Amino acid sequence: MPFTKIYNLYYIRIYQFVYRHSFSHPDSEDITQEVFMNLHTEINKKNTPNNIKAWLYKCALNKFININKRKKVIHLTDNINQYEKALTNSIEYEVIQNEKKRLISKALSMLSQKEQILLNLYNDDFSYKEISKILEIKFTSVGKTLSRVIDKLAIQIKKSNHEELCRERSII
Amino acid sequence: MKNCVEKEVLFDFYHHSLEKDQMQVIKKHIEECKDCRNLLDLLSKDISLVKDSLNLLNSEIIEIPEFQAPTNNIKEKNKINYIKILSIAASICLLISISTLSILKFTRNQKPVNDYELLVFIPDMNDAWKAQSITVTHYDKDGVLVNHEIIGN
Numbered sequence: 001m002p003f004t005k006i007y008n009l010y011y012i013r014i015y016q017f018v019y020r021h022s023f024s025h026p027d028s029e030d031i032t033q034e035v036f037m038n039l040h041t042e043i044n045k046k047n048t049p050n051n052i053k054a055w056l057y058k059c060a061l062n063k064f065i066n067i068n069k070r071k072k073v074i075h076l077t078d079n080i081n082q083y084e085k086a087l088t089n090s091i092e093y094e095v096i097q098n099e100k101k102r103l104i105s106k107a108l109s110m111l112s113q114k115e116q117i118l119l120n121l122y123n124d125d126f127s128y129k130e131i132s133k134i135l136e137i138k139f140t141s142v143g144k145t146l147s148r149v150i151d152k153l154a155i156q157i158k159k160s161n162h163e164e165l166c167r168e169r170s171i172i
Numbered sequence: 173m174k175n176c177v178e179k180e181v182l183f184d185f186y187h188h189s190l191e192k193d194q195m196q197v198i199k200k201h202i203e204e205c206k207d208c209r210n211l212l213d214l215l216s217k218d219i220s221l222v223k224d225s226l227n228l229l230n231s232e233i234i235e236i237p238e239f240q241a242p243t244n245n246i247k248e249k250n251k252i253n254y255i256k257i258l259s260i261a262a263s264i265c266l267l268i269s270i271s272t273l274s275i276l277k278f279t280r281n282q283k284p285v286n287d288y289e290l291l292v293f294i295p296d297m298n299d300a301w302k303a304q305s306i307t308v309t310h311y312d313k314d315g316v317l318v319n320h321e322i323i324g325n
């Protein structure tokens with residue numbers, strides 16, 4: 001596959017993957033650009049990876065973890081603050097959207113970083129085998145962890161949806 | 173019902189991530205067991221709920237910028253350095269040659285001796301002018317004097 005085709009196919013996916021972890025546009029932009037620059041170099045060196053999609057995600061992941069290490073942000077709780085900040089300067093429709101986002105990112109922040117990454121990879125349609133390769137974990141633990149994480153998250157989301165519904169009713 | 177499927181295993185079944193014979197066994201069980209069917213239904217709903225929620229966190233507008241080919245390739249970097257050094261060397265050479273040329277030109281222009289000699293003659297010319305007399309001398313091809321006269325005073 002020619003480079004430009006890969007670039008156009010995966011740019012947004014990689015961007016969103018990073019964005020869902022960092023909630024920072026500058027970081028997402030920088031990391032995504034760097035990832036594709038690295039791929040470009042690999043292709044030039046005739047080192048084209050076998051599984052390009054997995055390679056791109058793994059590269060993005062490493063860069064994201066490195067940036068976080070530099071920023072000394074290990075957990076993603078800071079992102080909740082970002083949403084609170086965004087909440088104060090957005091219009092009404094966005095307020096509702098941002099409130100939903102805030103609740104989800106709050107629920108996500110209860111997971112470990114590795115669990116969040118696992119979930120995001122799963123969300124981007126990676127197979128168990130690919131996830132186990134990218135995260136360097138056992139094949140058998142992928143399903144177990146995912147099952148537990150999704151269970152936990154679904155309960156949290158339902159709970160906050162329920163609370164929201166109750167609040168709406170009380171307002172009316 | 174006995175031999176009901178554990179949630180974790182059901183999760184793997186949902187993702188077709190079990191061995192073939194195990195898949196068959198569970199498939200058969202689910203067909204017969206309402207509880208497990210309900211659990212599987214609940215599981216798939218939870219999965220879509222979580223996936224939808226995660227996708228809410230996506231950024232809304234993203235434009236794909238034009239790709240800028242990297243220049244940090246070592247070979248290319250070396251090439252660029254090489255070109256830089258070459259161009260600096262070339263400009264130094266040019267500078268030296270231009271300055272040498274202009275110095276040479278300057279020294280060639282400096283032939284004041286002849287002009288000086290000419291200047292020496294000028295007083296006589298002025299004297300002649302002051303005297304308001306001009307001497308006209310004609311010679312023919314063979315150098316024989318044809319005409320010699322002094323015009324004026």
Ligand SMILES: [Zn+2]
Nearest residue numbers: 176177205208
């Ligand atoms: Zn059953």
